[in-house]
Every structure is written in C-alpha cells, then in structure tokens.
Amino acid sequence: MSFIIAEIGQAHNGSIDIAHDYIDALAKTGVDAIKFQTHIANAESSIYEPFRVKFSDQDATRFDYWKRMEFKLSEWKGLKQHCDDAGLEFMSSPFSNAAVDLLEEVGVKRYKIGSGEVTNFLLLERISQTKKPVILSSGMSSFNELDAAVKFLKEKHIEIAVLQCTTAYPTKPQEYGLNVITELISRYNIPIGFSDHSAKIETCIAAKVLGAEILEFHAVLNRQVFGPDTTSSLTIQEVETLVKAVRNIDIALQSSINKNDTSKFSELKLIFEKSLAVNKNLNKGHIIRFEDLEAKKPANKGVKASEFRSVIGTRLQRNMTQWEFLNNEDIA
C-alpha cells in the first residue's frame, strides 16, 4: 500500500496558527503523514544565501526568510501532538544537524532528506546516529551522488527509501522523470517513491502505477497566497481526490484477474452475447450467405454468432421472416 505524505514546507509562512490549520485541513483528506521543514537559520544558512524566488518584500535576505520560518521547540511539539491527535504521522525534513537534534526532542519516527541535502554527509551522519528510517529525495542528484548517499546510509544499516524528484517549481511534464522510477527500483532494490512538484494530480497517480510506494506532494490552502512552493502545490480538494485515486489504484494493483476464468460472467454472457438471425425474408431452399445474417441478443436463441461460418452455404429448410432467429434445425 502507498505511503502518502502531504508536504506543507513553508506554506504556513511562519505562522504557527496556519501550520495547525494545515493539519486540520489535511487530516480530512486521508493522507498518512504531514511533513514540515525544520529550518534553523543560523545553523543552515548565512546572509550570503541568494533567494530562489523572492516572492515578497517581507525579508531582505533569504536568511531573514528562514529566520521567520523558525518555530520554537514547544511549537514543534504542539504540531506533533496535533498530528498524533489527528491520526497522522508528523514528519519534518531537517536542514541542519541542529534541526535533527530538535526533531529528536520532538520525537519523529523517520527522517526525510530533501534533495539539497543528498551531498551533505555531515547531516547524513547525524541522521544515521538516530538509527531511524530515511526517505532520501533526489531532485538534483546524479546517480553517482545518489549511489554515494545510499551506500553511506546502507553501510550504517539505515532503512532507506529513495524518491524520484526533479527540483523545479513547478515541474513541467517533460521534467517529471517518471522513467527514473523504474530505474531506481532495479538499481537499489529498496522502496522507491516520488516527490512531486508538478501541481497536478495525475503525476503521482502515474508514479504509483510505475511502482512508487511513497508519494509526496506539496499542499496549499490557497493558490493565491505568496510562497515559494505555491505554484507547485495541490489544493486540499485536489489532495483529497488524489488520495482516493491512489487508494483505489492500490487495491487494483494488488488484485489479479484470471482472464481464463469467466465463470462469474456466465449470466452476463447470456444477456450480452448474441445468436444468429436472418436479416430479410428468405424462402425455403435459399442458400445462406454472409449478407443474410445478423447477430442479435440474447445468446441461446439460435446458432451462436461465433459459429456463423458453419451456417454459410447451408440450405434453408423452411420459409423465414426478417429478424427470426436461425436454429440448426432450420438449415441442412
């Protein structure tokens, strides 16, 4: 079955109240986990970090932005408690070792490592010290970089899953990299997933069908609000639709149908299948041609439509009227 993660990221815009609103809204959609990002400006950034997208004049630097996105330990604990109460797993990607320390105090079950951190072995080392399972994203990584991170974590006996991801906001269809999902499955022989930035529900559905066991996408309460990921996010309504679709596909993919066993269709086959009839008035002695025949519902009223070849060239034994069923005793 799929593990579905709704990524809130910075959609709360630094407001703890909005962060809680996200939990309430997403709890109704059927996702398994809600993911935040734990940013500690001093530990992960500096005043030299450029903006990826400068979407408001609120922050002079990207560092100021990260500072504004910080929550206190007690606030993180409140978010975790809210998720617990809503029956959702609380997740948050750390962007520094200090963030891992904080999340350990909050009490997380596993770690998500964002695409930008794949080469941050200092962080990988700190996370592996926790011995908790890891979901590693790959939005900017070459196979060489990914192999190195996977090897590092595997050697430390960390349970690991890798997500196909393309770091672009939003991703265009030609950038999704759905082909990579099957490559990752055969390359690593571990659970593989998909971290989506497309803002379209079909992308995760396609990833699911291709074998992704973990699906992550950004969610936003309102597409009009400022935020670095708004254009790459699904609305709450779209999340609900996506989750329903994925759960159905999970059931479908786990069920196998034996096309050779049609026993449960026997009654329906009688209704849907057809018997041969004549399509015009014909006299006794007429030699039946293809052009004289039609196939009509139901089955079992005359010669089976599948056997029409055995009728062609036979001679009518009686006069027949248009649309009458043709039986074996009518021909010789």
Ligand SMILES: C=C(OP(=O)(O)O)C(=O)O
């Ligand atoms: C940036 C993150 O992930 P991804 O690279 O999968 O978008 C994250 O989890 O915070």
